[in-house]
Amino acid sequence: MTGEQKPGEGPDPADDDVVVPHPFGPGGGAAEAPVEPEVAEPAAPDDAATEDEVAADEVPADEVPDDAAGDEVAPEAVAPEPVATEPAPVRKRRTRDPLAAALIGVLTLLLGFAFAVQVRSVGDDQEYAGAREEDLVRILDDLDAREERLREQIADQRSALQQLTSSDSQSAAALEEARARAEAIGILNGTIAAQGPGLTITIRDPDDEVRVSDVVDAIQELRGAGAETMQIDDVRIGVSSAITGRPGELMVDGRPITAPYEFVVIGAPESMQTALNIPGGVVQDLTRQGASVDIAPADQVVVDALRPLDTPEYASPDTDD
């Protein structure tokens, strides 16, 4: 190897930075050498420690080339060989020129710095810096495909979220609606307590003259006048309530009521009052039969008697509508 290099370097000084002194040795190097040591020697005390180390380093360094020259370099570097004898004294006197030492120090420091920085910066983004173009294209394709997939996924999730939110609000509204309807139906059907403006009607029947038809008439009249729900003596009247029994032993839905019969009705008080009091109406009939009727409108009456819910046994909702 050296055999090939040396001849190449020897004749071509411009190519080689280090072995250059050989050819130039007699010329530039020799001319330089006498000058430098003079400058260097007075400066030597500046850094005696390094000086010593350098000297210590140099001793083996000097020895090695001698051996090496004897071993290998000698036959090849025939031309340098005579030159090498000349630099030898130069070497001995090579206590360093401080400027050169400083320059060498600065350059090597820069090299170390740049090396570390480069190593660090390569470590940062090593992954793709060295990748070939085809690899990069493939990676890019992969990333594009992945982005596409992720975008689709996002869209799916978005629409799912949309559906869930809207169905949530829809179902909340439906639930609210259903609850309102359940309440309305519950009030009409008598399964929940109700309160509101209405009338309290007391029918005294000292002679047990009030008949079933009278009570039914009164209920119908009240309903016709807009009564929404009512109870008679703590028995709630619903759509299927039945008035039975004989005068003096009247029953509503099989539960006995006793005079005085107290109707609590929720509805528009004036309308109902008017409806009851019309000539030939309920009040006149009852009065003619010997009963007395007191009607007391109130802003707030409570109908709190409850009916059990009639669960349809045969009918089921028609879902077509």
Next chain:
Amino acid sequence: MIPILGLAAGVLLGLFFDPTVPLWLQPYLPIAVVAALDAVFGGFRARLDGIFDAKVFVISFVSNVVVAALIVFLGDQLGVGAQLSTAVVVVLGIRIFGNAAAIRRHVFRA
């Protein structure tokens, strides 16, 4: 001794400050580092050969770095920057190998 100290100090400084390489320098820094490494190996070999010359070392160091960076720069301008930097690295690598072989002979006598 000075070069070793300088290298160590430089590496420590570089690790300590950890500066980001400016973008315009990024293509050239590795080449410059390799060129400087070549000069340092050459200098070490010359030292072992007993023909070390500080002036030659400094000039070769600087010119190596500048020429290597210049070649890559020209390659960039010509659109063959990647290939030329590969060429520079190959050439410098061969030289470093040669110098390392010479150093090895000196150190191990083999």
